[in-house]
Amino acid sequence: MLRSPTRVVVTGAAGFIGSHLCERLLADGHEVVGIDSFSDYYERERKEQNLSAARAQPNFTLEVVDLVDADLARILAGATVVFHLAGQPGVRPSWGGHFDRYVHDNIVATQRLLESLRESQLQKLVFASSSSVYGDAEMFPTKESALPRPVSPYGMTKLAAEHLTFVYMRNFGIPATSLRYFTVYGPRQRPDMAFCRFMEALVDNEEIEIFGDGEQTREFTYVSDAVDGTVKAASADVVGQIINLGGGSRVTVNRVLDTLEDISRIKVRRLHLPAAPGDPRHTGASINLARERLGWEPRVSLRDGLTRQWEWFQEARGSVARATSV
Incomplete structure (x- = not known):
């Protein structure tokens, strides 16, 4: 646990994980500076809603800037910890003509942030990496020592940003840790993302698109567990370490759909499509290092987590419908 109160910076604050992290840090008593560029990857209104609880807190400040050309010296002044979650997500969209966006947001932005931290008195930089850096891993559960073999442009840019982080650590002493999140x-x-698309299709009585046979496996991690591991990494003695954060078990996509069908009580209609390029057949995390070094353990089962997401999804859909009808 971080000492309280302290000043922390969260990049990508309006995103999915970033907004949850901001709320956790505020609840722990910290002063939080959020950075977000509100990229057009999805609707800004949705990101604004993500931040609504954090923005209601007096200890939260939002900087709407692009890391590449922001006045980071001013924004980072006095920060003891930086959580770097900003980046351009998505495996499938990283193919084709949008690759320069991935380079800009995942590699160049990270380099600019690292440059700004060279002379700082930072206690910890926690970098949000991805299981996508492993690609088609040779062994499961996959340990952090496994050779990274990304199979998508997105995974390549996340690996490059991770390497940059440790290059700056070795040359300039930036105390960095990298966390590889699993789905x-x-x-x-x-x-x-898959679960949101599945739920949208369910309530709209549409077919759920499954890339491949559905027997591919994923390690799914509930967001509060990911946030808890991220906060623990900020205070643990893990400088220079790469640490997996995974949900604790591998599950097939077909099993996810069976579980969602049971929770929602809506029959799933499945449409099988060819496997998508860049999607690894299996992912699975060894979380022994997180247990040993962070004292961290995933607590939310897939069924419980899916139930919580389904309840949130229904409420969010209802809010949109009510707003539209006014």
């Missing part, structure tokens, strides 16, 4: 889900999940 985080829960309330406020991005609309392009």
